[in-house]
Amino acid sequence: MSHEPAPEGDTPRPSDRPAAPESAVGPAAAPQEEVEGLRARLEGILPRAIEDLSALVRIPSIAFPGYDRTPVHESAEAVAALLRGAGMPEVTITHVDEGAPAVIARRPARDGLPTVLLYAHHDVQPTGDPQAWTTDPFTPAREGDRLFGRGAADDKAGVMAHVTALRLVGEELSELGVGVTVFVEGEEEAGSPTFRRFIEAHRDQLEADAIVVADSANWAVGTPALTTSLRGVVDLTVTVRVLERAVHSGMFGGPVLDALTQMGRMVATLHDENGDVAVEGLVRADAPEVEMPEADYRRDAGILEGQPLAGTGSITSRLWSAPALSVIGIDAPSVRDASNTLVPAARAKISLRIPPGQDPQAAMDALVAHLESHAPRGAVLEIARGEQGRPFLAPSDTPAMRLARSAFRDAWGTEPVDTGLGGSIPFIADLLEVFPGAEVLVTGVEDPDSRAHGVDESLHLGEFARVCLAEALLLRGAAGLERRRG
Template structure:
């Protein structure tokens, strides 16, 4: 993306010599960090139901070994009933000193069509300064950013009495179904003054970002049934519209003619202070040539602070297997991203009410509630935010951008509820070309180095942050 359109701020100078010394110390650590990341990518740790869970366990064991090698005093693999294995590594704080919790996840998304990848998704390959492979960015690079920062400054932190806990979850891509029970079960070991969540993205290659807002999530499955069973379309078609046609008509009511979400009662947050270039967005999103964008207003508002609604799946006969019969039943999964300030329960009620209000009288419509996740809005004026901005600016040599994220990380709300005194920072290793969740996911290796340096600077500054709060 292009440089954001915003008022310039002075880049904190800090101690430039100190930063360069740390950068020089980091340089020889990077080759091993990349090799360790490649080893993690080779493990197909998909935690979705129906996938072999042995690789998820193997991935947790590999992460645990990396944390032990980085000098963590206590490292255990834990889980709660029905949950995937997570790793907790700890070096406890000295009396009166702060603890920083570093979060990432070691599970990954399914690959999709393997034949569409330029190289095997679980065999990492370097091309043109990027590392390609499933999980190379999301979020095994987040794991390795934590490990590398600890390799770099872990001894200094211990000498200063700063506690560090690393929590690497194993089911984030599957919706973190046992996250809340897990952090409640291990509350004492996970308690922290500052929580750094490394699962977001930077503004562009060369420009860091601090994620200050996230949309929440509501999804459901709607079922339209027109017949008890399929019947011949020639003999019975006419008085009955097939279920797929009726589903299409129902789904079409979710947006107006301009592509704006047409569900009444949904909230909007304020428009962001930054904007992005449309050409960059089109390129990064892969918008087809000649297609207009949907909605109106700033792109950043459409992406971060307004509701967005998508149909992400439909059960229907494939074209190849279609027969001349009336489809009796159709099911669709509807995903609604909600802006900061919106309540997931209210959003779910509004979406269900819309579907019921527009349900055709020529079929039965049933709605099955799905996942709900709360949005996130960072606390204004939090000292840790300023420390993060300064650390990013020193590592990149350019000021950080405060951004929103259209995606959702619902468990952040759980962290804030279970640890209400903690400050939460949302950072990340991705960039707009990383294609997280998509084909040819990749990590920019130059950005990875800057992320590791920035985190090391942030961790070193946590002690002074604690003194300022005292």
């Protein structure tokens, strides 16, 4: 098997893409000669940026419980060194409680001028079965226009986008007096367990007028996007117990159903016959204006031929505006280790994505109530509540949004679109609560074929270059933003 770059036909035609709202078209484009000058300078430093990104990918910085934390610390040190090399005068590595190390780099603003906070994270997801990857997950491999490896896109490319933008325009920003803070978290993939405490403890260092979160995706290769809505998430672990111990399936099977069968019967009630989530009390947000062709979704998700899609409504409404529920893990004997016994207990982790407008606590309560009301007869049910993350809905027309759209338009040469994201970034709500005066822009380096969190994760290097250019243009234009703090 070999990696293939995305075919040119994967990029939507201009007529297929919705235009940005007229009120959001924003400031005039930067002079073309300035844009091209930056683009030419970027071409000169891009090879170094890709080398630095490859070096980050080689560090298996998984912050999940049970994994060695040494690589996470190595990754933080590498990021700090990159930011020092990019000219940031104040760089620290710190953490709160037992949290993973985060990097804060600062160049304070001159009095009266705004500060932009650039966020990314240096930790990565576990790889799953390494044998399922075409190449070793932590050995970066470049083929065609793509760089493969765990974290190549999510989110070490976000880190390098910030570093590269600072290499491009850092000196100019210093002369302009615009403040820049870079905050690179070390435990986002593990659910950001200490994020709120961290930003409260370092509020003075992190306070900003605009926050750029580089942890999302673009609409397609060649089409930039601002993520204006995010689903939230709640999860829990449910255990079904039916026996005190495993017993012989031949001697005792029949009068009692094993725990795995009972678990399967219960989780089957979580969806209706159409595949919509059947938990009462959940909300569905308004359908988005942007639509995704079903063929594109099937291709990007790797849907097996002939497999019907679940749920009702448009593809984008099912992805962004409706609840989505998945059983993401089950503890049970493996097929290899199975014996002819009735399984006495089974445990499953259930993840529920919730749309804007849904309160996470209410969603958790509704899910627990559903499981309790559909508990297998005679079984003992144990439920451990887990993560709760709030959804996000951004205003579509703000000064920072208009600046970002202008920068995207200049970097890509096409109009950006506003999109939602089916995934969750729960800490966005924490940023808005701790820094209520800041505008939050959710951007990213991924495209539909990046396969973040999956096997053969990759980054499209052409998109990466455009992201770096757009961020440099945005930072340069930030001098025109109003100071919103204090």
